[in-house]
Amino acid sequence: ALLSTTPMLEKAKADNHGIVAFNVHSFDSIFWVLEAAAELKSPVILQTTVGTVKSLGPKNIVQVAKAASEHYDIPTGLHLDHCTDFEVIKEAIRAGYTSVMIDASMHPFEENVTRTKEVIQLAKSLGVNVEAELGKVGGVEDDIVVADEDAQKAVPEECKQFVEMTGVPTLAPAIGTAHGIYKGKPDIDFDRIAAIAEMVDVPLVLHGGSAVPDADVRRCVSLGMAKVNVSTELKNAYSEAIRHHFAAKPDSLDPRAYLQKAKDAAKEMAKSKIRMVGSEGKV
Ligand code: 13P
Numbered sequence: 001a002l003l004s005t006t007p008m009l010e011k012a013k014a015d016n017h018g019i020v021a022f023n024v025h026s027f028d029s030i031f032w033v034l035e036a037a038a039e040l041k042s043p044v045i046l047q048t049t050v051g052t053v054k055s056l057g058p059k060n061i062v063q064v065a066k067a068a069s070e071h072y073d074i075p076t077g078l079h080l081d082h083c084t085d086f087e088v089i090k091e092a093i094r095a096g097y098t099s100v101m102i103d104a105s106m107h108p109f110e111e112n113v114t115r116t117k118e119v120i121q122l123a124k125s126l127g128v129n130v131e132a133e134l135g136k137v138g139g140v141e142d143d144i145v146v147a148d149e150d151a152q153k154a155v156p157e158e159c160k161q162f163v164e165m166t167g168v169p170t171l172a173p174a175i176g177t178a179h180g181i182y183k184g185k186p187d188i189d190f191d192r193i194a195a196i197a198e199m200v201d202v203p204l205v206l207h208g209g210s211a212v213p214d215a216d217v218r219r220c221v222s223l224g225m226a227k228v229n230v231s232t233e234l235k236n237a238y239s240e241a242i243r244h245h246f247a248a249k250p251d252s253l254d255p256r257a258y259l260q261k262a263k264d265a266a267k268e269m270a271k272s273k274i275r276m277v278g279s280e281g282k283v
């Protein structure tokens with residue numbers, strides 16, 4: 001069965017380790033992410049963007065995720081990533097997602113509160129986790145594009161107010177990471193994370209996990225960022241293996257040949273991220 005990510009993340013935070021939420025883009029990837037997690041006996045979260053929900057269908061995603069979680073027999077959550085549309089959130093919850101993100105970070109504080117509360121009202125009684133964002137995470141994720149100059153770090157006092165006003169069970173404060181691969185080094189504000197964690201009890205979420213040095217991610221986790229989102233590096237590992245294959249064999253025909261290489265590369269990447277957050281053996 002797919003589990004609500006609220007208790008998963010609360011437990012991880014209390015135990016001072018993180019859980020990786022991997023963005024998956026195909027039915028295949030659901031299986032190999034869970035295979036990686038199972039080999040390391042680690043709990044894991046699968047997440048899909050709105051684009052992936054539209055391309056694969058929410059019910060199909062839920063069925064495949066359920067089947068895979070039962071097959072590999074590890075604690076698995078299924079999360080809707082960065083959603084701005086209440087209708088899609090409702091659809092995902094109805095289909096069986098166990099966690100949803102309402103991303104209203106592009107709106108003023110009060111409206112972010114209102115939109116988040118609306119989702120919580122629906123999700124709470126069903127045991128579905130809710131994640132909201134404060135500040136603005138820079139970079140590109142699906143249709144959400146935030147230019148570097150528009151990225152904005154979350155204000156600790158506002159995080160406290162936001163959690164009190166909404167009762168949101170998981171919070172993603174922007175603290176200097178960005179979606180995608182950095183041009184330079186990420187400018188992570190550890191003092192800010194500490195200040196936020198001091199003021200709110202809920203597990204925090206680290207967005208833009210790709211290309212953040214392992215030591216920095218571990219420091220974020222130790223400060224209370226229990227959910228670590230990874231998308232770009234997994235896609236890169238997968239696509240790079242396919243590019244390599246076709247560079248050597250442009251006429252290649254058997255999909256199993258190149259998909260196996262892509263899977264192997266992405267699985268190794270997934271395992272390195274699981275080890276990074278310390279969730280190995282935590283099943
Ligand atoms: P990256 O693409 O930097 O890994 O960010 C992932 C993310 O935050 C998904 O919400």
Ligand code: ZN
Nearest residue numbers: 141207208229
């Ligand atoms: Zn994100």
Ligand code: NA
Nearest residue numbers: 178180208210
């Ligand atoms: Na990133």
